[in-house]
Amino acid sequence: MGGSLRVAVLGAPGVGKTAIIRQFLFGDYPERHRPTDSPRLYRPAVLLDGAVYDLSIRDGDVAGPGSSPRSLEVWPDPKDWSLQDTDAFVLVYDICSPDSFDYVKALRQRIAENRPAGAPEAPILVVGNKRDRQRLRFGPRRALATLVRRGWRCGYLECSAKYNWHVLRLFRELLRCALVRTRPAHPTLRLQGALHPARCSLM
Numbered sequence: 001m002g003g004s005l006r007v008a009v010l011g012a013p014g015v016g017k018t019a020i021i022r023q024f025l026f027g028d029y030p031e032r033h034r035p036t037d038s039p040r041l042y043r044p045a046v047l048l049d050g051a052v053y054d055l056s057i058r059d060g061d062v063a064g065p066g067s068s069p070r071s072l073e074v075w076p077d078p079k080d081w082s083l084q085d086t087d088a089f090v091l092v093y094d095i096c097s098p099d100s101f102d103y104v105k106a107l108r109q110r111i112a113e114n115r116p117a118g119a120p121e122a123p124i125l126v127v128g129n130k131r132d133r134q135r136l137r138f139g140p141r142r143a144l145a146t147l148v149r150r151g152w153r154c155g156y157l158e159c160s161a162k163y164n165w166h167v168l169r170l171f172r173e174l175l176r177c178a179l180v181r182t183r184p185a186h187p188t189l190r191l192q193g194a195l196h197p198a199r200c201s202l203m
Contacts (some may be wrong), residue, residue: 007087012094087123088177089124095130108126126152157170
């Protein structure tokens with residue numbers, strides 16, 4: 001047994017959080033968007049480089065139905081969203097929506113502010129979804145990636161849940177990050193060092 005990893009997939013409504021998870025777990029893509037009305041928990045087992053890892057993937061909007069960063073101001077006590085013991089965060093935004101990027105920015109700040117004292121810093125991977133709509137994006141990929149990696153000190157990746165592009169890579173990087181989390185390195189360095197190929201599959 002390789003171990004376990006608790007992951008929270010967060011972001012504004014409609015950015016494709018559930019679509020990413022379903023594409024990873026079941027290989028399907030819902031053509032019609034159905035809002036996630038309450039948090040959901042998935043518990044797949046993943047095989048990586050010959051070792052089995054148990055994932056606990058939380059899917060849900062922690063800030064309620066609003067899609068504006070201002071809606072984070074009414075977050076309940078962090079204890080109520082059961083994220084204090086999360087090992088890694090995936091913050092998803094829509095590459096065509098600047099508001100969803102601002103939402104992720106606010107999420108990252110709130111996560112940092114509410115991390116329990118003495119708790120290890122949880123790696124954060126910022127994911128730009130809907131890469132299949134590249135021509136409609138609000139900003140250049142390189143500039144956004146540089147901001148997230150150097151300014152926010154987080155990992156960065158873009159994917160297309162619709163066409164299952166880089167979805168597997170997303171979760172593979174999180175697992176690789178978990179493998180080296182005990183090393184004395186900053187989370188962003190661990191994430192960027194996880195980009196080399198690895199064999200990863202669901203069981």
